[in-house]
Amino acid sequence: MTMTAPLPHTETVARALDGATWVSPHEPEIAPAGKRPAHLLRTTFTWESVDAPVTLAATAHGIYEAFVNGVRVGDEELAPGFTEYRAQLEVSRHDITSLMRPGTNTVAFLLSDGWYRGRHGFERRADGWGDRTALLAAVTQQGADAPLAATGPAWESRPSHVVRADLMDGQAVDMRQLDPAWFLGGGEGFAPVAPVARGDAGTARLVPPSAPPVRRIEELAPTAVTRPRAGTVVLDLGQNINGWMRLTDLGPAGTRLVLTHGETLDADGVVTTEHLRAFQFSTGTLLDAGQVDEVISAGRAGDVFEPRHTTHGFRYVQIDGVPAILDLSGARGIVVHSDLARTGEFACSDPQLDHLHEVVRWSMRGNVCAVPTDCPQRERSGFTGDWQVFVATGALLADVELFSRRWLRDLAADQWDDGRVPTVVPNPAGPKPSGIAFEDMSAGSAGWGDAAALVPWELWRAYGDAEALAEHLPTAVRWVRYAAASAAGGRHPDRVASRPEPQAHETFLWDTGFHFGEWLEPGVPPHPDPTVDHGIVGTAFLHRSAHLTAVMAAFVGDDDAAAECRRIADGALAAWRAEYLCTDGTLTEETQAHYARALAFGLVPEDLRAATAARLAELVAQADWHLGTGFLATGLLLQALADHGQVHAAFRLLTSTGHPSWLGMLDAGATTMWEWWDGVDADGRARGSLNHYSKGAVASFLHTHVAGLRLPDEPAPGQEGYRRVVVQPIPGPTLTSASSVLETRQGRIAVAWTIEDGTFRLEVDLPDGVEAQVLLPDGALSEVRGGAHTFACAAGR
Template identity: 60%
Template structure:
């Protein structure tokens, strides 16, 4: 029963309970609550499983021992429609006679401060717990204990807990036996039953499908400084997501304050001003948060490890020390979804290896149950970020179920008119939030297109038609919304200049709010609904409609294939008519617009050549550096290489100065920055941990090493059933190797160049058909196994070697 029952069945006998909270404190300063219930176990127990979920973040304890090793449960979902139920085997923790099941409950994402404007109570105003423990004593499964009105509640040693603001612990308030048999009942009060429609809806209870969040590793300090007496600043050498573990807390009453940050100022103190967001209405700066504090009980063995918050940081400043900080007593704990690594890359240029690792770390730090934009300032599941980065993430880690969980929330949050919110899970769900800017931003091109692009890229990488079937209504909803917006609106400036609309304008999406090509170097952002972002939005309409037509064909929906092919053709023609001149130039010239036109196949062959030439001209005019923004930077190098401009691609990849990837590393980056000049003259700007620009790493796999999936895979070629190995050496690299562990097995490419020859070794798993394309253009169809090739000179025959 316990193995086959669904989440709702496992918790059928349980009732929602709320901790006693007469008058909630202000957001960010709310305590953690303790909940407990004693119960009896008679006789032998063959197995015992506890299942639980919460409005908030919970940790379970049984007889004083923490249950499981998962963090931040039940995770972050669209709570009104999807709430995860986790189950844990606790057979080994039960004892004959009296047992105690307990929980620590804090605000978490449910009612904690969240997002850019750090608003609280996004999903509700009360925290609550739902749990049941099932035991099998050989005569069948029964419920040993479940949450109900007999549970007891009180505050405890966690005096403040918020995912963004931080956590405070007073060890003087800790009763170590609070969840052990025989514990005192003093100061405990009966918990309240949770009442209301949301509590009654058990259909929203779902089983988790993605890997849980866990403590992944610990980092030791690389240096410790003392900028003033009583203060230590610890550098862990790597920007991470997680928390600090501190084992020396000082004499009783010592209060230590830990401030987490990504940079230090010229005086050696933590700098957090660059992480401060602002209120959109008033432009008032908001606190940066990320501050923990702990008060010591002077008790041996107490360890401060704030598991009800997370921080994005490389440095921590410890204030309140009564002596020197012993580096052996402090560790940085790396916390994120326990994803399986699949990709490896190395080459002769150590700068590119460092870039690869910075991107890997940036993704790890932003994979905390959902794909976030940054682990410190917002921690939101921005739709645009994930559609941009997913293909790269799939080369680094197995992100299939991680992404499918998030997609389920996107579908839950999608409006009935098809619009997709900027972030998901979205506190407003599928309705208005009441915040003017947030509601205005819903439906932005390039962000909402995640509804189509994310399932498509999952199909390419993992080959499950199920994700396309589950997402089809959402995909149709988004493209229908975009196409309807294009047909029903005209930008006022265009209408003034051309009173009678041209026929192609029914597919020209030039109205509504769009972020546009966000954060182009030197171009101020234009989050303004009056701005004309038609060249971006129409391109994405064409792209998503084309992908949806392909999905429809894969699912046998000829009617939908015809409909969305027509929209794709119309949007492509509209983009050409409005933005492409007779000589192949764009009417709105930018690197980003040329990249998008080339990457999305919006240009005819004649114009493709001219556009690629013009893209190179713009790069050269920019000092040989990129000028793309958020949406197109990850496609820049591939477009250059695939249009025969490989030397330019490598030149941009290895350039320095601002803007460039290597300049970030030269200035001390260990993760990818939000702004290209994220640190300038010792002053930080914006988040120093945004992975979207790290999409460049896909080029290292697909072009430097040459491991490529089909762009438009059929059912027998998705998920590396078919693969092309086509390395394109350049940039002075003398050797490179990469591998990806796929659903078929390991695909690998390793090459080297010396004075005598180009040598290539490929590894092809069973079930994969491979085409090897050598740098001189010669092709070889390779069966599964390991194959070696040499090119002695451009005129000699390619010699495959088994």
């Protein structure tokens, strides 16, 4: 087994690749996108065994697997990951000493399109970063003056047995074409590699790995196997995942198996992907859902099909072409995602809430594959709004700091000159318009572009890294300036018609341009329209991002930026209140989402908050205790109620069933969070993605309110990163226990409470030096520091 060696400095990258030049496969004719093969690139060299380690360093335009003398190197998948290739491209380094042998050695790479030139995004366009894949690699020995092998014109290539490889469409393998001699220096059909244009040869963007890589994390055996028709087998993993299938029995030579991956079955018991089909925005033409793998058997004992050059979002796999004699008992679902350490655990006396927590965790696992994606099947893109909504919850479930920082560097690289942020990061167009009307129109949407400010803020709260805060602050400031300039630059036509003369506060009223708005509220069909007035959303986010960017700027000592953003935040707050807040605490536009955002963002003056929260509770009651929020406000709703005197409404909403509700999803069979609240109807018909984690932000409420372990809303200097916590459990009316355990930068923090015989008992365990403010349900307040502490009071219901 090989180990990944750390690359602590960028200079080390250059040394590890000394002598290497970029090379591309010999590809005189390029196949259509989605149908391109993986190519094998290799070289053979001699080595005399000496007592010094040998290292392989590599990166690619595309994704690669490396082999030394026929043995796969390392345990990383989809290397070098998804990134803004023009700005940062990670180079992995592996100790391969144990794989070397005296004399002749062969290093070989399987190279496929990956994200670099494969089909990508909602419209599945190809060649986003270039139209040729390429490889840069070197084998070096410690103390040697020159590399043992380095990519260059002496390398050779040929198409491999992977006859089709695309992250969206799937992978096809013809085992009959595989010659094991390829990986040992033999075989036929090779041609010299192609040189790469000088423009791709720069080294400044080559960086060490900065976040955990993608790996195979877990194997799942099918929970059910059905045969809906002759030659067809459907495997149910019992869990929606991101990954692929591994088959160890491929049948007699010539057997062709076709694997279709999906999230649901149709009435005939076969996989359907109709609900996952996207379309072209300009024409409305439906696109194939993809996620189809194929393997043709060579009849060799020991052959295994495991498509490492694609991934799929699926619970079910339909295998067609299965001969009667084929044994599929060894089939396994392979869970694949970024190898993020699990850091948070929640448990309570209600099994449904425990189940909800794990469903959210699974949905996150399906969407942390190199970058935070929106879904692992239909577009699997780094939608900014989704991670903005979920990052604080993600930090309660796993260590997402380095993963998020890596993505924020992509966001900074893709930020336009005027400060706006594209909807998707990494963005094929880079920091400029793409020429695609909808993409260019939607760049800079409130709630999506605000990831530039709100993600660094949540990382600061959870991890407290001042260096990271300083690194990401300029991106946040540029976003706030863009949003403020957009607000000042125009008035919505409807407002102009009703009030020809602008009022002073309208300088900070962001009511023009395209915004997604709340997005996918129940009963509100999605209709992206730049003429809609989303000022109540845009202005709220302008205040929130400007306010928190001012706080961050003050932390790092940038007083000018702090003052500038504070002025914008104050102006946006005044504008929002002038336009949308009535004197009785109600809003001029009444939805659950607007009320939740108003309370969570501090938009309502303190003397009106109780009335505003009461009105929010009324709206929830009028909806028969069901949710009325979409992407942006769902994660804010329960805390907005509970923090403002509406605990009963919060818990009744949390535990409601039917649609729209969290537990309604679970009752309908969800194993991950759905894009639509009614993602599966009463007849079992699906629509939209069944693995979209944004609505799973509710899991934070389980930790912070049900169990009661939370960070200060705005930590003072020295309180960030769990140096100070607030322990304030809010027991639900039917709960008798709850606990939260977090592994933080300060150490393990545990909070657990029980109710027994009329007594509420709370146990708090803190690392040395960590301060906690403890507030019991009866109002008793304590300050403690480090160690184990026990508290008790009468249990009130």
